[in-house]
Amino acid sequence: MLNLPGDFVAKMKTLLQDEAEPFFATYNEEKANGLRLNPLKTSEERFLSVFPIPLERVPFCSNGFYYPAESQPGKHPYHMAGLYYIQEPSAMFVAEVLNPEPGEKVLDLCAAPGGKSTQIAGMMNNTGFLLANEIHPKRVKALSENIERLGITNTLVTNETPERLAERFQGYFDKILVDAPCSGEGMFRKDPEAMQYWSCDHVQKCANGQQHILEAAYAMLKEGGILVYSTCTFSPEENEQTVEQFLQNHPDMVLLPIEKHHGIQPGKAEWTKTNLQEISYTARLWPHYVKGEGHFVAKMKKIGPAHEWKGKIAASNVTKQQLREYQTFEKEFLHWKCDKTIYAFEQHLFALPDECPNFDGLKVVRPGLHLGEVKKNRFEPNHALALSLTRNDVKASIGLHVNEPDYIKYLRGETLPTGNDNGWVLVTVDGYSLGWGKEVKGTLKNYYPKGLRILS
Numbered sequence: 001m002l003n004l005p006g007d008f009v010a011k012m013k014t015l016l017q018d019e020a021e022p023f024f025a026t027y028n029e030e031k032a033n034g035l036r037l038n039p040l041k042t043s044e045e046r047f048l049s050v051f052p053i054p055l056e057r058v059p060f061c062s063n064g065f066y067y068p069a070e071s072q073p074g075k076h077p078y079h080m081a082g083l084y085y086i087q088e089p090s091a092m093f094v095a096e097v098l099n100p101e102p103g104e105k106v107l108d109l110c111a112a113p114g115g116k117s118t119q120i121a122g123m124m125n126n127t128g129f130l131l132a133n134e135i136h137p138k139r140v141k142a143l144s145e146n147i148e149r150l151g152i153t154n155t156l157v158t159n160e161t162p163e164r165l166a167e168r169f170q171g172y173f174d175k176i177l178v179d180a181p182c183s184g185e186g187m188f189r190k191d192p193e194a195m196q197y198w199s200c201d202h203v204q205k206c207a208n209g210q211q212h213i214l215e216a217a218y219a220m221l222k223e224g225g226i227l228v229y230s231t232c233t234f235s236p237e238e239n240e241q242t243v244e245q246f247l248q249n250h251p252d253m254v255l256l257p258i259e260k261h262h263g264i265q266p267g268k269a270e271w272t273k274t275n276l277q278e279i280s281y282t283a284r285l286w287p288h289y290v291k292g293e294g295h296f297v298a299k300m301k302k303i304g305p306a307h308e309w310k311g312k313i314a315a316s317n318v319t320k321q322q323l324r325e326y327q328t329f330e331k332e333f334l335h336w337k338c339d340k341t342i343y344a345f346e347q348h349l350f351a352l353p354d355e356c357p358n359f360d361g362l363k364v365v366r367p368g369l370h371l372g373e374v375k376k377n378r379f380e381p382n383h384a385l386a387l388s389l390t391r392n393d394v395k396a397s398i399g400l401h402v403n404e405p406d407y408i409k410y411l412r413g414e415t416l417p418t419g420n421d422n423g424w425v426l427v428t429v430d431g432y433s434l435g436w437g438k439e440v441k442g443t444l445k446n447y448y449p450k451g452l453r454i455l456s
């Protein structure tokens with residue numbers, strides 16, 4: 001049993017009463033491990049026919065699977081190829097509730113490391129516009145890398161405060177997710193370090209912060225828009241009471257019922273300050289009811305009028321020479337044609353998401369798909385482009401296989417003899433893109449990014 005904070009134990013005993021015993025018993029059990037398939041890269045049928053690790057379905061997420069603790073799917077080359085995202089199973093339920101659709105404008109306000117953003121982009125089928133924001137400069141890097149690995153192209157990754165975004169995007173979004181920073185009580189089993197920060201005072205501080213973040217989200221939601229609020233904590237102060245307070249501040253926000261199935265429980269009216277009956281529309285995932293950690297989810301709709309967004313759409317700023325270099329590369333090596341607005345950050349070119357709003361003055365980490373860099377009179381494709389393409393999109397590819405050692409050599413950054421001279425080629429593992437190589441005089445020069453290379 002974990003050495004749980006005494007005040008936490010006492011509080012949960014009072015809250016849960018008869019249920020306290022089965023709840024605390026889960027701390028003697030192994031946590032569940034989950035991965036979620038990336039529909040942008042593979043079908044479930046194809047993936048399950050080749051993946052060597054036995055999987056069991058997560059009942060409340062259409063692409064979610066449990067895997068055995070010892071199996072290490074993070075080390076498999078299919079992970080490098082972005083076929084799945086390793087995600088705590090209960091966390092997979094949140095994006096299902098948000099239910100983003102292709103073509104929508106969606107904001108994930110507290111997004112790193114990107115579990116829910118990558119799920120949202122998959123559900124949008126890489127169309128529409130997703131703004132994935134993370135306030136912490138270090139954590140935003142992990143978010144950006146995951147967006148790249150999963151081959152996501154419809155997403156602008158930013159490193160902003162909710163308040164700064166709210167100034168720019170009033171009344172803009174169809175759907176917003178606030179997966180709020182919280183006291184993390186639901187993750188003690190998965191991440192025991194979270195226990196050292198826990199105190200009653202910390203719970204209250206988190207609750208205050210959540211209210212501020214929700215205010216910013218409210219401003220950015222259009223009329224009829226959907227706001228999903230989630231945490232990975234049990235405390236009523238950060239869940240039922242946060243939602244209750246937010247609804248009191250905004251009478252034009254109403255709770256929508258979340259369908260409860262496979263052990264998912266309703267939020268508790270008796271844990272609100274005003275005995276708010278509609279709070280039972282919210283959902284709680286408890287470790288003694290579902291195979292996963294603790295989560296809370298609320299779904300709300302803005303029924304009142306909203307500020308009309310009057311911003312501008314981002315325009316292309318590439319020079320003729322930059323465009324020429326890119327198009328020469330595209331014509332020579334790809335069957336794929338970029339039909340998006342191309343944007344340049346110095347010599348780095350990006351294909352913006354559809355109808356991407358102007359982002360001047362914002363801290364942008366990744367504006368859509370990183371096509372590559374214009375170097376002296378040539379264009380060098382970026383790793384992100386490789387991960388967004390399939391072997392049918394390129395003129396030449398090299399097919400490595402997971403049961404032959406060459407893929408390991410490629411991931412280590414070694415050169416490979418190929419006997420060909422095709423220039424830029426897409427390197428694949430079992431048909432899934434892994435990265436670029438450049439074939440010159442019979443040898444493949446390795447362009448797998450140095451920071452991602454494996455050591456053994």
Ligand SMILES: C[S@@+](CC[C@H](N)C(=O)[O-])C[C@H]1O[C@@H](n2cnc3c(N)ncnc32)[C@H](O)[C@@H]1O
Pocket residue numbers: 091109110111112113114115116117134135136139161162179180181182209213
């Ligand atoms: C629960 S985590 C998000 C997990 C993420 N949605 C996922 O699925 O991978 C909450 C995030 O909120 C960020 N955060 C912390 N303080 C914040 C604030 N004041 N405003 C917005 N985000 C904040 C944290 O850095 C953290 O990355």
